[in-house]
Amino acid sequence: MPPTEIRDLTVRFGRRTALSGISADLDDGVLGLLGPNGAGKSTLLRALATLVTPTSGSIRLLGRTDLREIRRRLGYLPQEFGYYPRFTAREFVEHFAWLKEVPAAELPLAVDRALTRVGLADRADEKLKKLSGGMRRRVGIAQAIVNDPELLLLDEPTAGLDPEQQVELRELLRELGETSCVVLSTHVMGDAGACDQIWVLESGRPLFRGAPDELGSGNLEERYHAVLRANRKSAA
Numbered sequence: 001m002p003p004t005e006i007r008d009l010t011v012r013f014g015r016r017t018a019l020s021g022i023s024a025d026l027d028d029g030v031l032g033l034l035g036p037n038g039a040g041k042s043t044l045l046r047a048l049a050t051l052v053t054p055t056s057g058s059i060r061l062l063g064r065t066d067l068r069e070i071r072r073r074l075g076y077l078p079q080e081f082g083y084y085p086r087f088t089a090r091e092f093v094e095h096f097a098w099l100k101e102v103p104a105a106e107l108p109l110a111v112d113r114a115l116t117r118v119g120l121a122d123r124a125d126e127k128l129k130k131l132s133g134g135m136r137r138r139v140g141i142a143q144a145i146v147n148d149p150e151l152l153l154l155d156e157p158t159a160g161l162d163p164e165q166q167v168e169l170r171e172l173l174r175e176l177g178e179t180s181c182v183v184l185s186t187h188v189m190g191d192a193g194a195c196d197q198i199w200v201l202e203s204g205r206p207l208f209r210g211a212p213d214e215l216g217s218g219n220l221e222e223r224y225h226a227v228l229r230a231n232r233k234s235a236a
């Protein structure tokens, strides 16, 4: 897969800077974005999903320039998702597969596979309004992976999942990360520990980038807080 290139990316909303001068090449593997509320995680995911225009700098997604082609190759789970309560899980995922131009002949199998991968094969024909919040989150993940995306962007994918489902999702993401680039945001240290790389963001800048075990000694949560504390001390 051609890498995604981020160059000096800055995103401002009015006077507020959400992302500040970020550069990186994103390749296959699982990248976890950590950081306090307002650090810029969702904005970075939305920018990668082509939904936020950089104020300055650039993003070259998957080595391509054609927006329609890029969107066909992306998967995106936003933090808040508008579900259609009367759709079944299958209809909902089918709808997104169609939007992403999955060929009609491949569509039923692709939908089945995505629902199976998130553990919902047996609930596929139930209406979304009858599923639990965690199950609906998994339907959201199914729509994001239905086109076998080269770049999968997940905003807090484990939020609302029970511990067993969290573990299963991490395994799925590791599997997907072997052949695609997976970027997720999370506040759950267990998610972060399962990533190949993590970034700790604050105020739109990465304070740390590297493998989880490169963050320092102690447990991951302590190390994460130590990075934030050190940054705040030096800024004071």
Ligand SMILES: Nc1ncnc2c1ncn2[C@@H]1O[C@H](COP(=O)(O)OP(=O)(O)OP(=O)(O)O)[C@@H](O)[C@H]1O
Pocket (backbone or CB within 6 Å): 013, 016, 017, 018, 035, 036, 037, 038, 039, 040, 041, 042, 043, 044, 079
């Ligand atoms: N559409 C918008 N309009 C104005 N400001 C915005 C908008 N989206 C984000 N922001 C601001 O940009 C900054 C980064 O927000 P973002 O949602 O990216 O943070 P986050 O790290 O995802 O936070 P959380 O952990 O709460 O989801 C915040 O200060 C936020 O208020």
